Amino acid sequence: MKKILFAASEGVPFIKTGGLADVVGSLPKCIDREYFDVRVILPKYTCMKQEMKDKLEYVTHFYMDFNWTDAYVGVLKAVVDGIQYYFIDNEGYFGGFKPYGDNALFEIEKYAFFSKAVLSVLPIIDFRPDLIHCHDWQTGLVPVYLKERFQGNDFFRGIKSVITIHNLKFQGKWDPKVVQNITGLPQYYFTPDKLEAYKDANLLKGGIVFADAVTTVSDTYAEEIKTKFYGEGLEGLLKARSGDLRGIVNGIDYEEFNPETDKYIVKNYNAVNFRKEKVKNKRALQEELGLTVDERKMMIGVVSRLTDQKGFDLIAYVMDELCRDDIQLVILGTGEERYENMFRHFDWKYGDKVSANIFYSEELSHKIYASCDAFLMPSLFEPCGLSQLMSLRYGTVPIVRETGGLKDTVQPYNEYESKGTGFSFANYNAHEMLASIRYAEQIYYDKKREWNKIVDRAMAADFSWEVSAKKYQEMYDWLIGY
Secondary structure (H helix, E strand, O other): EOOOEEEEOEOOOOEOOHHHHHHHHHHHHHHOOEEEEEEEEEOOOOOOOOOOOOOOOOEEEEEEEEEEEEEEEEEEEHHHHHHHOOOOOOOHHHHHOOOOOOOHHHHHHHHHHHHHHHHHHHHHOOOOOOOOEEEOHOOOOOHHHHHHHHHHOOOOOHHHHHEOOOOOOOOOEHHHHHHHHHHHHOOHOOOOOOOOOOOOOHHHHHHHHOOEEEEEEEHHHHHHOOOOOOOOOOOOHHHOOOOHHEEEOOOOOOOOOOOOOOOOOOOOOOOOOHHHHHHHHHHHHHHHHHOOOOOOOOOEEEEEEHHHHHHHHHHHHHHHHHOOOOOOEEEEEEEEEHHHHHHHHHHHHOOOOOOEOOOOHHHHHEEEEEEEEEEEOOOOOOOOOHHHHHHHHHOEEEEEEOOHHHHHHHOEEEEEOOOOOOEEOOOOOHHHHHHHHHHHHHHHHHHHHHHHHHHHHHHHOOOHHHHHHHHHHHHHHHOOOO
């Protein structure tokens, strides 16, 4: 039995701010339990929901030498869906109303503490993993500490580590002297071939340098991050490690996102009866949002953080032109004020065809996936992206830019070969995006049978976690080597 420990700063069902939590919550459940014992370790945030806190059971506590003091480390555990979770408790670090704060230096200290505690706790809970799977910069110091001070101890000798980059933009950077002081790592580690990058100490870089393998969340993104445009300053290092770097696309939970059983939607449907039933969701949503009720009108959905990364400057640029088309547009999300206000303005100007919902609602997001005809995702960069996978699952045709995971998961429509699961455009250009949307409109209105075949193929695509889990298992086998 091979033992794997997932170390991460968030995980469903305990705490979630983004897609990272879905991966940490879903992937361990899909890894073959006959061969792997996968456990998860997370911080115990005081902002966790009370019902989740009630599941936790106290194990022990101890004191650990950290940042020139003896720091308290509480250990708790819980079992959910057959997976063993452990939690590191220290209210000084993990208190507050949300998991992440705005003080960058405190965040670095907090996750340096977490990284060291993850390793320190292992002998105490009597779990010696063959491999520690770290996620993003918050656990970047785990591979560093593992090589620097824990390898000398028999218990830790030979433990492998992997780091998964979910979004290269976030790296955990601060002044080297300060970081050295907090972490207690020797001066030797703060050089350009180790943790130092452009005069900063960089925690993610430490993880990439010292981990035995590096993964990211799609094949295309794994290639893109070796280039200057996407590499966020680490492209040279990622190129140097390309032999140990692989992309494995994320999945989604096919139980949770299932049009046949979804409790949030008005009318359940499947790949066989969607032609008749899916449209009932559309009519209900048009009514609910005050749009013109007309099932023949093409409805395009957007569920997203409203930020530059997600391509909203492109949408803003052609929004007036787009609103003149015979379509309806439903937006759900929050983010930068200028985009929130831009959508509010167009909702006011074209109330019967634009609905701007500037908040977040799980229920409304499911209704949008189930009701719309198409789903727009013109990202500047997208390590993996989950919304397009949900759209495919619900037979809502994605219109995406060919970047990262979007390029890997949406096959562009080819009318000559009758292939494809969506529409895509290559360059980051507003009118190229608009041309793609209009091509989709043309197929929707003029070639309905072709459109329905695209939906058939979209709903037949398999992006469940089972597929990705097999690839992770291959990597674990390769690294552990027995």
